[in-house]
Amino acid sequence: MKFVKELISYEDAKKITFEELNKLTKDKYKKYDLSDCLNKISYEDVISPADLPIFNKSAMDGYSVIAEDVFGASESNPIILEKIEFKESDSVELDKLNNLSKNVVGDENFELTNGFATKVSTGTKIPNGSNAVVMKEYVKEYDDYIEVYGGVHPFENVSKIGEDLKKGDVIIKKGEMINPYHIALLASVGIQKIKCVYLKIGILSTGDELISIENYGKEANNKNDEIKKIDMEYIHKTGSIINSNSLMLKCLLKNCGFDAKTYPHVEDNPAKIKKCILEILSENDILMTTGGTSVGDRDYTFEEISKLGEILYHGIKLRPGRPVGFSKIKHTDTIKYVYIFSGYPVAAAIQFELLFNKYFKPLHTLNLPLTRNFASSLGRTDIMRVKLIKKSDINTNSKLFAEPLRISGSGVISSLSSADGYAIIDENIEGYEKGDIITIYLFKQ
Amino acid sequence: MKFVKELISYEDAKKITFEELNKLTKDKYKKYDLSDCLNKISYEDVISPADLPIFNKSAMDGYSVIAEDVFGASESNPIILEKIEFKESDSVELDKLNNLSKNVVGDENFELTNGFATKVSTGTKIPNGSNAVVMKEYVKEYDDYIEVYGGVHPFENVSKIGEDLKKGDVIIKKGEMINPYHIALLASVGIQKIKCVYLKIGILSTGDELISIENYGKEANNKNDEIKKIDMEYIHKTGSIINSNSLMLKCLLKNCGFDAKTYPHVEDNPAKIKKCILEILSENDILMTTGGTSVGDRDYTFEEISKLGEILYHGIKLRPGRPVGFSKIKHTDTIKYVYIFSGYPVAAAIQFELLFNKYFKPLHTLNLPLTRNFASSLGRTDIMRVKLIKKSDINTNSKLFAEPLRISGSGVISSLSSADGYAIIDENIEGYEKGDIITIYLFKQ
Numbered sequence: 001m002k003f004v005k006e007l008i009s010y011e012d013a014k015k016i017t018f019e020e021l022n023k024l025t026k027d028k029y030k031k032y033d034l035s036d037c038l039n040k041i042s043y044e045d046v047i048s049p050a051d052l053p054i055f056n057k058s059a060m061d062g063y064s065v066i067a068e069d070v071f072g073a074s075e076s077n078p079i080i081l082e083k084i085e086f087k088e089s090d091s092v093e094l095d096k097l098n099n100l101s102k103n104v105v106g107d108e109n110f111e112l113t114n115g116f117a118t119k120v121s122t123g124t125k126i127p128n129g130s131n132a133v134v135m136k137e138y139v140k141e142y143d144d145y146i147e148v149y150g151g152v153h154p155f156e157n158v159s160k161i162g163e164d165l166k167k168g169d170v171i172i173k174k175g176e177m178i179n180p181y182h183i184a185l186l187a188s189v190g191i192q193k194i195k196c197v198y199l200k201i202g203i204l205s206t207g208d209e210l211i212s213i214e215n216y217g218k219e220a221n222n223k224n225d226e227i228k229k230i231d232m233e234y235i236h237k238t239g240s241i242i243n244s245n246s247l248m249l250k251c252l253l254k255n256c257g258f259d260a261k262t263y264p265h266v267e268d269n270p271a272k273i274k275k276c277i278l279e280i281l282s283e284n285d286i287l288m289t290t291g292g293t294s295v296g297d298r299d300y301t302f303e304e305i306s307k308l309g310e311i312l313y314h315g316i317k318l319r320p321g322r323p324v325g326f327s328k329i330k331h332t333d334t335i336k337y338v339y340i341f342s343g344y345p346v347a348a349a350i351q352f353e354l355l356f357n358k359y360f361k362p363l364h365t366l367n368l369p370l371t372r373n374f375a376s377s378l379g380r381t382d383i384m385r386v387k388l389i390k391k392s393d394i395n396t397n398s399k400l401f402a403e404p405l406r407i408s409g410s411g412v413i414s415s416l417s418s419a420d421g422y423a424i425i426d427e428n429i430e431g432y433e434k435g436d437i438i439t440i441y442l443f444k445q
Numbered sequence: 446m447k448f449v450k451e452l453i454s455y456e457d458a459k460k461i462t463f464e465e466l467n468k469l470t471k472d473k474y475k476k477y478d479l480s481d482c483l484n485k486i487s488y489e490d491v492i493s494p495a496d497l498p499i500f501n502k503s504a505m506d507g508y509s510v511i512a513e514d515v516f517g518a519s520e521s522n523p524i525i526l527e528k529i530e531f532k533e534s535d536s537v538e539l540d541k542l543n544n545l546s547k548n549v550v551g552d553e554n555f556e557l558t559n560g561f562a563t564k565v566s567t568g569t570k571i572p573n574g575s576n577a578v579v580m581k582e583y584v585k586e587y588d589d590y591i592e593v594y595g596g597v598h599p600f601e602n603v604s605k606i607g608e609d610l611k612k613g614d615v616i617i618k619k620g621e622m623i624n625p626y627h628i629a630l631l632a633s634v635g636i637q638k639i640k641c642v643y644l645k646i647g648i649l650s651t652g653d654e655l656i657s658i659e660n661y662g663k664e665a666n667n668k669n670d671e672i673k674k675i676d677m678e679y680i681h682k683t684g685s686i687i688n689s690n691s692l693m694l695k696c697l698l699k700n701c702g703f704d705a706k707t708y709p710h711v712e713d714n715p716a717k718i719k720k721c722i723l724e725i726l727s728e729n730d731i732l733m734t735t736g737g738t739s740v741g742d743r744d745y746t747f748e749e750i751s752k753l754g755e756i757l758y759h760g761i762k763l764r765p766g767r768p769v770g771f772s773k774i775k776h777t778d779t780i781k782y783v784y785i786f787s788g789y790p791v792a793a794a795i796q797f798e799l800l801f802n803k804y805f806k807p808l809h810t811l812n813l814p815l816t817r818n819f820a821s822s823l824g825r826t827d828i829m830r831v832k833l834i835k836k837s838d839i840n841t842n843s844k845l846f847a848e849p850l851r852i853s854g855s856g857v858i859s860s861l862s863s864a865d866g867y868a869i870i871d872e873n874i875e876g877y878e879k880g881d882i883i884t885i886y887l888f889k890q
Binding site: 049122123163164165171179181183184185186189190214232236242247249251252254291364367388 | 480483484495498499567568569570608609610614616624625626627628629631632633634635652654658659661662676677680681684686687688689690692693694695696697699700736788789794809811812833857858861862
């Protein structure tokens with residue numbers, strides 16, 4: 001295999017790539033509404049502008065009281081408190097905005113004093129001055145007063161100010177993927193938009209043999225006016241391949257927080273490839289190509305890219321996934337990047353995982369023992385795909401093991417859809433034995 | 446707390462709910478294009494209509510040969526094979542559809558015979574009759590013939606028919622969530638649409654104190670024409686709460702494969718609540734409400750729903766999450782369901798996880814030791830939220846532990862955004878001790 005540069009180690013390739021991604025993402029963000037930012041990556045730390053709750057809330061239905069008033073209350077020693085209602089507030093009208101008929105919380109200047117109690121519901125603000133809530137089950141209500149049958153200590157049955165968040169707390173860390181609970185917290189403190197990392201990414205597959213999935217099932221006109229349908233028989237006879245890499249990369253990017261665009265695939269023609277690269281780079285920050293990475297007569301992608309910019313690496317001592325490249329192209333005064341992934345689906349998926357996904361969405365890891373030996377090569381980083389297996393030991397504790405998947409070659413996509421994760425076997429290691437503890441990166445479901 | 450029915454165990458509630466979900470989802474699906482089915486749930490087993498690859502493919506650039514012809518070939522014993530090119534095919538024209546200038550694969554009737562070799566590229570079909578590929582590095586090319594310097598065994602450097610999928614293999618199982626690798630496989634065998642589980646789900650929050658997040662920052666008109674802005678100070682004074690539950694549930698449902706619709710929140714008014722319930726059920730299969738689940742003066746949701754249909758349960762011996770209900774309503778001859786979740790965000794999230802999400806997207810589990818004691822109650826299922834902690838032992842193996850999060854009450858959302866998972870502590874268990882091995886359900890990131 002003829003590479004335009006010497007092969008480098010995976011660690012070096014990762015370092016080069018991540019340094020460029022650092023530069024690229026430094027100032028690339030977009031503000032998304034809360035309802036659109038799920039599973040996107042936060043551009044910066046998001047700080048809470050307020051305490052949450054911002055007031056002491058009742059955790060129960062009952063009466064808010066001053067705890068000291070009811071110390072020692074019991075069935076045999078009920079304590080009497082005078083009922084006081086909130087006045088309806090004069091200062092606020094919520095109807096027009098919130099379609100509410102009355103403000104049940106009351107006068108903002110209201111302060112509870114000793115000997116009094118105010119009726120509250122679960123989740124409502126307790127009045128200033130009160131510091132506990134007696135559950136309604138411990139109260140007997142009369143017209144003007146209540147009898148309390150159980151004492152409460154300070155802050156009993158109260159959700160305290162700042163219990164969820166303190167003003168200044170970090171709600172989401174820079175680089176964190178936004179989940180539904182983050183969104184609940186953000187909404188709760190009045191944050192409506194979030195800056196998310198935003199990259200425009202285009203995907204291009206190359207190859208004479210490609211057929212687009214949209215054309216599957218359609219008619220293929222032939223020279224002799226013999227109409228044939230593009231079906232699996234047609235594909236068999238013509239040696240065509242349906243372009244699945246573009247869609248796979250688009251979905252992998254979606255799961256990583258990016259809405260990428262797939263472009264129509266292009267044939268193995270240098271001029272056409274060059275034209276596509278330039279067009280795609282004109283409207284994207286990153287181009288990801290698949291196909292055309294080994295060096296045969298048909299592999300023009302690297303050649304064309306090396307004429308347009310700088311190839312930072314071409315080929316990694318990695319298996320599967322050796323034929324991969326990364327380049328930097330100056331396009332109308334902006335630095336753009338091209339990932340040149342393998343045409344083999346599994347190699348492309350692994351290259352994407354190790355050189356892009358890992359930067360934005362590092363996977364959780366587990367250290368697990370192997371169920372069998374696994375050979376690898378010195379001087380090359382091997383990617384071992386595994387399934388997680390549960391076994392019970394003599395103590396009937398169930399333990400988790402990593403079972404390497406048996407696969408041949410790098411074309412076998414089903415090894416990825418059935419794998420639970422993978423391990424990175426360093427180039428200095430010749431293999432592992434059954435029972436060795438390995439760090440497994442877990443695929444998210 | 447007054448419940449309309451007796452509290453039941455979590456196991457019973459789960460059983461009742463899942464049986465109804467079985468009935469509901471029996472025939473509810475929608476066909477999605479491949480590009481839209483990512484992270485949706487497959488309605489049925491999807492079977493491969495073909496082998497993949499459907500032809501033997503070259504794994505290298507080189508020459509496809511009959512392996513027996515080159516046994517024993519070496520530098521000192523090169524074997525000569527006559528070159529034969531594929532004819533360009535007459536039977537197929539791909540231009541109009543795929544913009545290709547020529548078919549590089551050739552005549553479908555071509556068969557390689559002993560003594561001949563055909564040039565191939567990585568990923569292309571090898572001709573009938575050949576059964577191996579010699580890498581170009583082991584070949585010296587001349588005009589009409591090649592010299593082969595290294596032997597190959599049968600199927601060396603060949604991706605075999607059916608290596609990825611055999612016709613009849615299950616690509617995606619019924620109920621499985623569709624991932625990018627599934628989509629690559631589906632496209633590769635010409636499948637363009639997938640039946641995914643499809644439920645129309647509406648979300649409604651109830652509560653006088655609610656403010657919608659869209660209105661945050663807008664002006665609030667008051668009776669005295671004193672314009673105030675709806676900000677945290679306003680919220681503090683009025684005891685309002687921003688509706689975050691609706692958006693949280695919508696996001697949780699999105700992650701579960703469903704595109705739910707949030708409706709404007711409604712105040713604690715029986716007639717209005719009833720109207721909303723009926724309107725939402727008229728255009729949805731399931732309604733999820735939050736708020737209004739404990740029984741105070743303000744909690745009308747259960748009351749209104751019990752007038753419209755059958756309450757299957759109201760209250761589970763569960764903490765957090767006790768006030769939850771599930772009901773069945775016949776609406777214009779169709780059975781619809783209402784989940785009545787707590788108004789407390791964490792309780793609602795946990796109820797959603799245990800009674801809906803678990804049905805469609807069961808989480809991975811790990812058995813891990815606890816880092817400290819954890820008390821629970823007999824007669825009640827407790828949900829313990831945990832963080833995963835790595836510790837090194839004396840053998841410098843790093844082991845994983847589950848650390849229970851310290852939280853008070855069920856209002857604290859940050860305990861969910863910082864939790865890695867949870868454990869379900871059975872109602873028959875009084876607690877666990879440090880070191881006990883517990884099954885942890887892992888939140889996906």
